[in-house]
Amino acid sequence: MLCAAIALIFFYAPVDADQGLSQKIFYFHVPIALTSYACFGWGAWKALLVLWKRKPGADLESYVAIHQGVIFGALTLITGSIWAKISWGVWWTWSERQLVLFLVLFLFYSAYFMLRFSVEPGPQRENLSAVYALFGVVLIPISFLAIRLAESFIHPTVFTSRGPQMATSQFATFCVAFAAMILLAGTLYRVELVGKRLDAHLRELRELLA
């Protein structure tokens, strides 16, 4: 799916008349950012299940989702900075609310790991991590809407209340890239989760056999 997305980006979607070739970064940058939001949202949902239903395994699922979200968040910041360098001539600007809020969201969830690993494994760690993950989810709509609420900005707004501001071929390419990114995140989430579960089972087995 990723290969199909890359093929569409470079051979099907037209070069943007306004931004030129640098607009090609949009097809990966925005899906990565949206995937990052989705991962944080999924992590918060699992955290809610920890606190609400005491669902076994939800804590690990929340942790893995947030881990994925932080990785995709880092990629968002890197690809965004590269795009900013071409379009604005700078790697970063503190005057953009969208950028700063995304950085705050990223740093907030990065601190999740410090909190999690500073507490001994057990119900206390599960509760603290879950509450922290739920607090962070508030930042997602703020970060997403910041660009739309900003009065003066230079960060482009593609998705407005009037629909996507791009050609049909560009939008179709974007949808494929977004689906590919969600699929990639979902696959990595499953692989990491299975690995961590296997690790826990093996540790238990080792203790039983010791």
Place this chain on the structure above:
Amino acid sequence: MSAAEKYVAAAYLVVFAFVVVYLAIMALKLTRLEREVGELSELARRRADG
């Protein structure tokens, strides 16, 4: 190659590198898990033999 082309290539390479590094980490982890399962299986076999 123009400057824009270089930056676009860099952006895509970063994402590609992430996928490769992630897969490499997962491959290493799977290798370790396989080794541990082998060790535990050997331990269980010795226990069963008495």
